[in-house]
Amino acid sequence: MEKERECEVAIVGGGITGTALLYMLSRYSSVRKIILLEKNRRFAEINSSSENNSQTLHFGDIETNYSFEKAKIVKEAAEMVVSYVKGRNRDLFRVTHKMVLAVGQEEVAELRDRYERFKALFPNLRLLGRKEIELLEPRVVAGREPGEEILALCSEDGYAVNFQKLSESFVLDSLKEEKEVEFLLSARVKEIRREKDFYLLVADEGLVRARAVAVAAGPHGLIFAQSLGYGTKSGILPISGGFYRAENVLRGKVYTMQVDKLPFAAIHGDPDVVDPRETRFGPTAKVLPLLERGSYRTFFDFLRTSAFTLDGVWSLLKIVSDWVILKYVIKNLAYDLPILGKWFFLRDARKIVPLLKYADLSYLRGVGGIRPQVVDTRTKKMEMGSAKIIGDKAIFNITPSPGASVCLKNAEEDAKMLVGFLGEGHRFKEDKFKEDFLAKINS
Numbered sequence: 001m002e003k004e005r006e007c008e009v010a011i012v013g014g015g016i017t018g019t020a021l022l023y024m025l026s027r028y029s030s031v032r033k034i035i036l037l038e039k040n041r042r043f044a045e046i047n048s049s050s051e052n053n054s055q056t057l058h059f060g061d062i063e064t065n066y067s068f069e070k071a072k073i074v075k076e077a078a079e080m081v082v083s084y085v086k087g088r089n090r091d092l093f094r095v096t097h098k099m100v101l102a103v104g105q106e107e108v109a110e111l112r113d114r115y116e117r118f119k120a121l122f123p124n125l126r127l128l129g130r131k132e133i134e135l136l137e138p139r140v141v142a143g144r145e146p147g148e149e150i151l152a153l154c155s156e157d158g159y160a161v162n163f164q165k166l167s168e169s170f171v172l173d174s175l176k177e178e179k180e181v182e183f184l185l186s187a188r189v190k191e192i193r194r195e196k197d198f199y200l201l202v203a204d205e206g207l208v209r210a211r212a213v214a215v216a217a218g219p220h221g222l223i224f225a226q227s228l229g230y231g232t233k234s235g236i237l238p239i240s241g242g243f244y245r246a247e248n249v250l251r252g253k254v255y256t257m258q259v260d261k262l263p264f265a266a267i268h269g270d271p272d273v274v275d276p277r278e279t280r281f282g283p284t285a286k287v288l289p290l291l292e293r294g295s296y297r298t299f300f301d302f303l304r305t306s307a308f309t310l311d312g313v314w315s316l317l318k319i320v321s322d323w324v325i326l327k328y329v330i331k332n333l334a335y336d337l338p339i340l341g342k343w344f345f346l347r348d349a350r351k352i353v354p355l356l357k358y359a360d361l362s363y364l365r366g367v368g369g370i371r372p373q374v375v376d377t378r379t380k381k382m383e384m385g386s387a388k389i390i391g392d393k394a395i396f397n398i399t400p401s402p403g404a405s406v407c408l409k410n411a412e413e414d415a416k417m418l419v420g421f422l423g424e425g426h427r428f429k430e431d432k433f434k435e436d437f438l439a440k441i442n443s
């Protein structure tokens, strides 16, 4: 007979999204019994691992694809992370300068215009000309054609965050509350069943009976949602991102201007949060039919996310055949060619560091995750924002946007929703929450 556990809320997935929710629920809600199930032996080993993402706390100031409205929302979310990490162990984060670099007349004009529109929202943002950029980042200017116009938007408040350590910190903090918090590691959830007024989670570790469920299992969340009849008009376009490394090239984060139509960041150079002597360039963006990088068994999971339906196949083909995206896909495929691939990447990386040499770069094998880009199979278009499906007493987080930076804001929203699902007798502790977050943000 399989062991059966009971709880008020079950969380599936122990990445940054699931652990932030665990923290939020245990500290700021009246929910007493929470179980988190994670299929791996450790927390945050997939996209939230420090190796697999760009480690940037996005505020919307140097992300030139964000509208003013989106930047406002992301800024608020990122400030919550800052207020959490401030004063904590330094292995969680590092503060560096960060900039977005415009190269050439057209980009420079666009960036100037953006500065005017965004400066009220980001008062610490400064426009830097060639000389000032050189002082901060000598290698961005060295060797650049004197006639090439450059301009940067820069802030001293750039945060590089180790989202894996942050996840572990959320878990440890959740244990400090007087709650019944249980973690089941190496516990893959195979099925979620709706049974009268509760959910039954069938996992490697036995059965879990929960009054409400929050799935934070990345693209796998869509499979669970669809098995319960939700999100049936959504599919996933998995975009894997890889990185190259070089030694001691940049002192802070240097982003490039965003390509319109693309929902993910253009390549940038960042000092690694664990070893800042290493500069990571990337991420590349390659369409890959997997839900987890390096895990070939997830090919079959990918097929289950409506990739195998007529609408699903048609949507993916339609998106990828858009000329801007197709060009981007081909360029990124070219990065994989033996010997030549690194040359192609180098050409793009030289937009940031003109004197970068072939020998300076080495590909980081096995590093980088997959961004599950949600696709609407009715409109056959990518959904550009976050993707969350809400069911009856169930939440499915697929792509929090932008990724890990919004983990606490996303968790706040989910925690409030879950408290509402549980109904009478349950509440979100707004006063304590405001005291912890808003007071610190305003200080």
Ligand SMILES: Cc1cc2nc3c(=O)[nH]c(=O)nc-3n(C[C@H](O)[C@H](O)[C@H](O)COP(=O)(O)OP(=O)(O)OC[C@H]3O[C@@H](n4cnc5c(N)ncnc54)[C@H](O)[C@@H]3O)c2cc1C
Residues within 6 Å of the ligand: 012, 013, 014, 015, 016, 017, 018, 037, 038, 039, 040, 043, 044, 045, 046, 047, 048, 049, 052, 053, 054, 055, 056, 057, 058, 163, 187, 188, 189, 190, 216, 217, 218, 220, 240, 241, 242, 283, 368, 369, 370, 371, 397, 398, 399, 400, 402, 403, 404, 405, 406
């Ligand atoms: C190349 C790249 C660069 C990025 N850069 C940034 C950045 O600079 N800043 C930023 O904010 N975001 C960035 N992101 C996005 C960010 O990494 C992700 O959005 C974020 O890590 C998602 O967290 P998550 O917890 O939702 O998913 P994950 O971290 O993937 O966690 C999901 C968890 O669910 C578990 N799981 C899956 N299925 C099951 C199951 N059946 N049963 C139990 N457990 C299960 C997995 O093992 C995993 O631990 C980047 C992503 C990529 C790929």
